Amino acid sequence: MGDSFLRHSPLAHLGLAARATEVSEFEATKFEADDAEAGVAMGERPYRGLVNLRGPAGDKAFDSAVEKALGVALPIEPNTTAGPGKNKDSLRVFWLGPDEWWVVTPGDGPAMADRLRTALAGQKAAVTDVSESRTCIHIRGARARDLLSKGCPLDLHPRMLSAGRCAQSLCAKAMVALHQTEDDSGDGAKEGGPAYDVYVLNSFAEYLWLWLEDAAREYGLRITAE
Amino acid sequence: MLLIPCPYCGERDETEFSYGGEAHIERPKDPEKLSDAEWADYVFMRPNSKGILLERWVHSHGCRRWFNLARDTVTYKIHAVYRMGEKPPRVPKTDYV
Ligand SMILES: [Zn+2]
Numbered sequence: 001m002g003d004s005f006l007r008h009s010p011l012a013h014l015g016l017a018a019r020a021t022e023v024s025e026f027e028a029t030k031f032e033a034d035d036a037e038a039g040v041a042m043g044e045r046p047y048r049g050l051v052n053l054r055g056p057a058g059d060k061a062f063d064s065a066v067e068k069a070l071g072v073a074l075p076i077e078p079n080t081t082a083g084p085g086k087n088k089d090s091l092r093v094f095w096l097g098p099d100e101w102w103v104v105t106p107g108d109g110p111a112m113a114d115r116l117r118t119a120l121a122g123q124k125a126a127v128t129d130v131s132e133s134r135t136c137i138h139i140r141g142a143r144a145r146d147l148l149s150k151g152c153p154l155d156l157h158p159r160m161l162s163a164g165r166c167a168q169s170l171c172a173k174a175m176v177a178l179h180q181t182e183d184d185s186g187d188g189a190k191e192g193g194p195a196y197d198v199y200v201l202n203s204f205a206e207y208l209w210l211w212l213e214d215a216a217r218e219y220g221l222r223i224t225a226e
Numbered sequence: 227m228l229l230i231p232c233p234y235c236g237e238r239d240e241t242e243f244s245y246g247g248e249a250h251i252e253r254p255k256d257p258e259k260l261s262d263a264e265w266a267d268y269v270f271m272r273p274n275s276k277g278i279l280l281e282r283w284v285h286s287h288g289c290r291r292w293f294n295l296a297r298d299t300v301t302y303k304i305h306a307v308y309r310m311g312e313k314p315p316r317v318p319k320t321d322y323v
């Protein structure tokens with residue numbers, strides 16, 4: 001278990017924070033002639049806690065122990081998420097498979113893993129802290145869906161993927177887990193489009209970021225500090 | 227490009243899946259007693275039939291679960307999907323020459 005001050009984002013060397021701009025500043029410089037609604041905003045949401053949980057969904061002891069530890073029942077419906085709060089930074093549980101979930105937390109991954117392990121002591125379940133395996137790229141904006149569609153074979157139409165849903169797939173051939181955080185009309189969608197969190201393995205993070213940045217060029221890209 | 231109905235995730239693009247070959251090939255109960263020829267037959271020899279084939283797929287870039295398809299090897303039409311451990315469904319007969 002590494003010390004938290006040693007955590008290092010796989011995108012740290014790209015200096016994204018230094019390139020980040022606020023909306024007003026961006027609109028003034030980049031969108032003078034264009035439609036101010038157009039474009040994509042992209043930023044990294046690093047250092048999230050990720051805990052992989054496996055166990056027998058439908059088993060009463062397992063279900064209730066997890067619900068008690070997390071404050072929310074496990075999502076059973078495929079490709080959905082569940083969380084006790086609506087805040088974008090609050091804890092969220094992703095369905096990954098019929099007996100597999102991710103617990104995504106803004107807090108400490110190892111601490112969350114310990115909490116689940118204690119709650120599930122003696123049960124047939126597996127808890128693994130995988131916080132250091134991935135980073136999260138946040139994408140939003142009127143053209144965010146178009147941008148992802150360039151590299152992702154998922155049907156991103158709102159009837160298939162909407163806020164609160166998740167899916168594991170590929171983006172530009174890199175394995176990703178996609179979580180739609182806001183719908184097109186979502187309050188936090190400052191750029192007037194849907195918003196997504198894209199979880200990507202550390203070793204693919206730089207490649208995927210650069211691919212997305214290049215693919216977003218035609219829409220106008222604003223880099224955000226998340 | 228196939229649109230494959232994962233029994234858990236729903237219809238997904240073929241690129242998310244990996245192929246696992248013919249389904250329902252039983253491992254010999256007593257491998258020690260097999261001759262080399264019989265073992266080779268179990269490991270390598272497949273009918274490679276023309277028509278509907280029961281085959282294994284894994285949703286490797288999705289939920290990572292294995293499942294079975296009944297797929298026509300001529301038309302690529304997927305006739306049925308069923309989970310591991312489930313009995314293969316009845317599928318229409320094909321009479322390709
Ligand atoms: Zn699947």
